[in-house]
Amino acid sequence: MIKNSTIPDESEQSNVPETMKAVVIREHGGPKVLKIENIQTPIPGPGEVLLKVEATALNHLDIFARKGLKGPGVPEITLPHISGVDIAGTVAYYGPRLPGQKNLIKEGERAIINPAVGCNECRWCRRGEPSMCPDYQILGEHFWGGLAEYVVAPARNIVPIPDHISSETAATVPVVYTTAWRGVMTVARVKPSDTVLVVGASGGLGSAQVEIAAVAGARVIGIASTEEKRRKVREKGAAAVFSSNGDWKTEVMKWTNGEGVSAVFDAVGAPTIRHSLRCLEMGGKLVLSGATAGDSPDLSIREIYQRHRQILGAPMGNWEDFLQVTELVWKGKLQPSIHKVYPLEEIGKAQLELEERQHFGKIVIKVN
Missing domain, CATH: 3.90.180.10 (Medium-chain alcohol dehydrogenases, catalytic domain)
Structure with a gap:
């Protein structure tokens, strides 16, 4: 009672x-x-x-x-x-x-x-x-x-x-940092030996993904539109940042000596997802947490299965994701x-x- x-x-x-x-x-x-x-x-x-x-x-x-x-x-x-x-x-x-x-x-x-x-x-x-x-x-x-x-x-x-x-x-913190943690740590399981790419790295979610991946020890590449945004992405921990207005797929492949990256985090959607997919190494992971610019991309299925690539969804995280990432913000390890x-x-x-x-x-x- x-x-x-x-x-x-x-x-x-x-x-x-x-x-x-x-x-x-x-x-x-x-x-x-x-x-x-x-x-x-x-x-x-x-x-x-x-x-x-x-x-x-x-x-x-x-x-x-x-x-x-x-x-x-x-x-x-x-x-x-x-x-x-x-x-x-x-x-x-x-x-x-x-x-x-x-x-x-x-x-x-x-x-x-x-x-x-x-x-x-x-x-x-x-x-x-x-x-x-x-x-x-x-x-x-x-x-x-x-x-x-x-x-x-x-x-x-x-x-x-x-x-x-x-x-x-x-x-x-609640939405973007929990979602970013979900994608980077829980789904992609990023580790220090990884090189990862964040598309839309200057947004709320993208900047959080850059920061979390960098704190995890990975080499991070970012994509952003202006020089000012690219400077801030570097301050978040990115090792390299390329312009979204240029041929960033070619630049990413050149920077990685033609190998590609182990994971791409793309919340932009239709306009970028094919380039994101082509930046992946053999067996790489494309992690999707949004589609802010459209959700109906032009994709080649062969580019996925013939190179053992994975496409993974990472929407809002679970309670463990939420508590882990808030604790790191409270401790100053992550700074929104x-x-x-x-x-x-x-x-x-x-x-x-x-x-x-x-x-x-x-x-x-x-x-x-």
Whole structure:
């Protein structure tokens, strides 16, 4: 039996306003459809927690939600919608406590949210793999997210932020760093003897992949569009960086003495995937974690099987990936790059900068 003490205290709720500011999508389109509105503050249900959002980092998921992107693997967005997947904030209060729920993070303490939500009952969830769950959902994509002053999340999905880490830095971690760790360490199993290639190395995910692979001891090659971005990729640990506007496939093969690389990490998609495949050595791995520029590439099947190559998917990581990579950020072993911090009122400008790929690393929205 759940005791009455598990019901949220009225004094806790009284500190939360009845309404909040949020970036609401009521129709699909360009940045102009993003409207800041005053709407009712959500109330956490059983096993949930209400966070006062301090910072939310942008992802291409936010652009897909705004545009109403459709296709295989893309969930339909129900309007109205509030996106925002990478969230850092403070615990406002918990909903009714479920049996065994610990609520280790106290009200007023800061936390980030693991946005991967599974059913917690299937064999994949019991293995700690929510992204393999048949009912897998993402906070900010399937549910309302963190481009608002408050957000509701499963209480089990929050992790404390150390005092020495800013909320802006913490907000860069959940999606791209967990996904990067999944691809580099769990799927590709990169080791010091490897040479790897990161396509789109200046983006949030790409810069994290470069950094993690370099920390793992591998020789890293990056692909980026401008000299300024290429300089920053080198600062992340890349041994060589080539222009995305040139014949980078030829340059990669020349740099590796014609051997190619052991793994390529490509989240750009259709425009680059064939070059990525041709940069692989015999038996090399092409690791896919996104398709921000298109998901229907022109591929030769023979180029895959005749050279023993593997194509591997690496979407959002599991709980072990999430905890390993956050710990390295907390310890300063990994240092996320923040391109710029925008106020909530400039969400349209911030999304446009992301969409036009004018950034290096992550763009963060300061909410509270």
